[in-house]
Amino acid sequence: MTQETLGTAPAAPPTATPTAERATVEVTFLTNAGKTVTAPSNSNLLRISLREQGGIPFKCGGGICGTCRCRIEQGLEHTDAVKPKERKHLSEQDLAEGYRMACQTFVNGDIAVSWEPKPAR
Numbered sequence: 001m002t003q004e005t006l007g008t009a010p011a012a013p014p015t016a017t018p019t020a021e022r023a024t025v026e027v028t029f030l031t032n033a034g035k036t037v038t039a040p041s042n043s044n045l046l047r048i049s050l051r052e053q054g055g056i057p058f059k060c061g062g063g064i065c066g067t068c069r070c071r072i073e074q075g076l077e078h079t080d081a082v083k084p085k086e087r088k089h090l091s092e093q094d095l096a097e098g099y100r101m102a103c104q105t106f107v108n109g110d111i112a113v114s115w116e117p118k119p120a121r
């Protein structure tokens with residue numbers, strides 16, 4: 001039986017639920033007819049898209065071209081910190097609206113993502 005050591009740490013607020021590290025996450029590709037896939041937690045968003053044919057556009061995969069610009073419509077709090085490379089392509093307002101560069105973003109919880117479809121030629 002495990003026992004918590006009381007007195008050494010402040011008690012958690014009653015509403016807080018322990019958020020154990022999740023092994024897998026769900027990613028919904030809204031611009032791809034809402035296709036939903038499961039991936040290991042802390043996976044790179046572009047890598048998930050490539051592996052599962054999610055459809056997020058890309059070119060360089062290294063944070064340079066800006067092609068993988070996408071918007072985290074749900075679960076922005078489940079993405080990791082914005083990288084300096086992303087700030088070259090995204091304004092503060094873009095970031096506030098949930099835009100990220102898929103190749104620079106890691107996912108640690110369920111998200112839904114959309115992007116600008118490629119213009120038809």
Ligand code: FES
Pocket residue numbers: 057058059060061062063064065066067068069101102103104
């Ligand atoms: S694919 Fe080029 S910046 Fe992400």
